[in-house]
Amino acid sequence: MMKSMVAIILSFFLALMQFVAPTCAGEKRTDKVRLPAVAGSFYPDDPATLKRIVRKYLTKADGRRVSGRIRGLVSPHAGYIYSGIVAAAGYSQIDQKIRTVIVLAPSHHIAFRGASIPEGLTAYRTPLGDVRLSTLAFRLRHSPGFTSVPQAHEREHAIEVQLPFLQVALEMFEIVPILMGSIDPEMLARAIIPFIGKNTLIIASSDLSHYYSYNTARRLDRFCNEAIPAIDFSKMALCEACGKLPILTLMHIAKIEGWKGILIEYKNSGDTAGNKDRVVGYASIAFVEDVRSEARRAKIRLKSEEREYLLQLARSTITARLADKTPRLRELDSPGIKEMRGCFVTIHKDGHLRGCIGTILPVQPLCQCVKMNALNAAFNDPRFYPLRKDELDSIQLEISVLTVPEVLRFKDSDDLKRKLKPNIHGVILSRGRNRATYLPQVWEQMPTKEEFLESLCRKGAMNSNCWQDKDTIVEVYEAEVFSE
Missing domain, CATH: 3.30.700.20 (Hypothetical protein ph0010; domain 1)
Structure with missing residues (x-):
């Protein structure tokens, strides 16, 4: 009897061990996949059918063709029979080199403060497979304003419905799923900007006006369709959108980065699959990088x-x-x-x-x-x-x-020291709500990289070895310095 009990306990323990995987930072966590919540209702749950329908939308997508590289996209999140053709108008034009997609979405079911990236989650699943969370998600979660509200993600469709389009349109990519509660969109934009790489796409998931008559909806949605691409925050007061905060966040990012807004497509459910008595509006709006945006990083x-x-x-x-x-x-x-x-x-x-x-x-x-x-x-x-x-x-x-700061990627503290360039790099260290920077000219006062980094840690009221901590974010910038 005792041997049987030991065997059962050992089998249970070994079964649990199958779910344990090391993180990139050397910690251990349980892999957790967010299962589809609206497959079979918002879009088909059969993989072959879903892929065929998405490809059909992408092939038949109309709307304005954009010149330049799409860096941000406002995209609808309704059932595909209603908004799929509008979403496809934008997704059909994104760059194949995109590797990281930051999805900003409203929380329809649970109210909370901050911006939520679910802790412990490793992937979002759709009928087309699993979409892994970027390591950026784990780093960004420690920034000011971020939190983890896992239950808000469980039933939320606004992120999920974007993924099959991305899975068909891109060869390989990872996501940073962000649900927005009550938070200042400009503050969130500034927290995200240092993490935007050259192969990053930002999606603001949102529908427009809800349940007005066809003509009324078109009149109301015109406010959004004019204000968003123009990055006109004053006119956004008249815009009705369930994802207004994600849209405003993307607008702030676009303003700072110098991206140009373009309305690609607009329809409402009365144009696609519903009657015209009570409609929902949908828009695909791109923010495109131009030469001046690159100059800002140069x-x-x-x-x-x-x-x-x-x-x-x-x-x-x-x-x-x-x-x-x-x-x-x-x-x-x-x-x-x-x-x-x-x-x-x-x-x-x-x-x-x-x-x-x-x-x-x-x-x-x-x-x-x-x-x-x-x-x-x-x-x-x-x-x-x-x-x-x-x-x-x-x-x-x-x-x-200054140039625009960029996150410095490194494997360990030795790699960080190798990549830092004294007298060229200004450095920002961030850990949680603590943040500090030294301009490039401060290197003249610090003979070694260790001394520079330890002093900067102390300046930000952090432990002097914070630069060796995996949770500390390191950003660098350059400066043109002149004086009287």
Whole structure:
């Protein structure tokens, strides 16, 4: 009897072990697959039928053809007989080189705060197979604003219905499934941007107006179809969409990255498979990368007159504030200072730091960025008392114009040190809600990479060895630095 019990317990233990797999970070977790919730209702549950129907939609898809590479896509999430042909108009034009797809979707069933990436989940399953979660999902979950609400993902269709189109349109890819609860879309956009690689596609899953008459729906949906591609946030107040927060997040990303919006296709259920009394609207809207978007990630080179003007702008702005006057400086008609850029303004006095504040992401024109951060460095740096008028003649101003930060991929701490370039890379370390950066010129004060990274960890109120932690996100950027 005892031997039988031991055999049963041992068999049970071995059966459990079959489900255990190591993660890329060396931890162990139980593989968990999210099963289809709407197969057989929103789309066919038979694999052959599903693949045939999706291919048919992709082949017959109409709508506007876009020039340029699609980086973001607003796509509907209704049953395929209603919205499939509209979704296909966008998916038929995505780049085959896409390897990571970030899907932003609303939570229709469960309310929560934050943006949810399900913890422990390794794949989403459809009748066409399993779609693995990208390792990016595990890293992004530790960023500010993110949480894990697994039960919200279980019944949610808004992510699931996008996957068969992606499985047919792309050769291989992984996903980052994000359900949005109550969260600031601009904050979420800024959290996602550092993780966007050249082969990343972002999907905002959303239908438009619900259950109006045909003509009323077309009139209401026009607000969305005009505001979204124009990245017009003020007009979005009139847009009715169940995935409005995902759409707004994608719009913020597109604005910062310099992507151009294009309405590809619009229909409602009265055009596809339903009656015209109570319809739902669907749109496929692309955000396309152009040459200027690549330039933002490239090395920045300003003209000499642009550099001189920005330094004059910074000093005149500080001087005017101390005199309680409006700055008077001729406007320079030059495209370089009007580009969306991130920047830092640093103040030195007698060879010592007197203030330094900046904006990492390109959220405003460079001239505005310099004005704002000149004032912040002079009067709002919490490490120093506000600048006094009698100090004006003894300070020196320095401006750093930044490239867009990118996540640095590395295998371990030794690999990280090999990839970091002293005096070239500015570095951002993020772990949970803690975040800190050093500009490239700070390398001059740190003789070794270890000292640089440990100091940056401490600056962000993190353990001095945080840079060796797998949960710490490392981003790098470059800067064009010039001073008076």
